[in-house]
Amino acid sequence: MAEYNQANELTIINRAKNNDEDAIKILVDTHSGIYCQIVSKYAHIMNQYGSNYEDIIAGKDSFIFDAARTFKPEKNVRFCTYVGNLARYRCLNFINAEKKYVNSLSEKLDDLTEKELALDENKIVEEIDFCYNILGQLKDKRIM
Numbered sequence: 514m515a516e517y518n519q520a521n522e523l524t525i526i527n528r529a530k531n532n533d534e535d536a537i538k539i540l541v542d543t544h545s546g547i548y549c550q551i552v553s554k555y556a557h558i559m560n561q562y563g564s565n566y567e568d569i570i571a572g573k574d575s576f577i578f579d580a581a582r583t584f585k586p587e588k589n590v591r592f593c594t595y596v597g598n599l600a601r602y603r604c605l606n607f608i609n610a611e612k613k614y615v616n617s618l619s620e621k622l623d624d625l626t627e628k629e630l631a632l633d634e635n636k637i638v639e640e641i642d643f644c645y646n647i648l649g650q651l652k653d654k655r656i657m
Contacts, residue, residue, distance in 0.1 A: 522592055529581040541577050544596045548573045551597050555604035564607060576600070 528536035549570060556566045580596050 519591070523586050526581050526584055526586075526592060529578065537574075537578055537581070540581055540592075541574050544577050544580075544593055545573055547593050547597045548577060548600050551600040552604060555601075555608065558608055559604060562608060576603070 525536045525539055529540050552566070552569050552573075556569075559569070560566060576599070577596060580599050581592070584592055584595055
């Protein structure tokens with residue numbers, strides 16, 4: 514197995530793009546740290562929205578492999594920077610998507626609650642009118 518360094522970075526990435534298992538293992542071993550470090554920064558926020566930190570970390574191998582497949586060396590960015598940025602974007606996209614979902618659910622719940630309250634008020638008024646109507650028909654002096 515070749516040693517990973519900046520000089521042979523592109524060679525290893527190209528081998529990984531061609532499904533070379535040794536190259537993929539080198540990339541995963543080399544860049545797991547940056548991936549885990551970035552994800553751990555956002556873990557507490559992501560946990561609030563129902564994400565499991567262990568599940569995200571477990572997907573690091575496929576994440577790094579996908580990053581190697583989409584990496585474009587002509588952008589003049591090192592692969593470790595690219596992996597770090599992708600990990601950050603992944604976390605932020607998850608958080609933003611969940612915020613939208615939570616906000617839309619809370620808006621729907623607020624609308625539903627308002628409608629139910631309006632319905633409940635109308636029902637209460639109808640029930641009170643119904644009771645007074647029945648009581649009004651009784652001939653007992655103690656009631657009125």
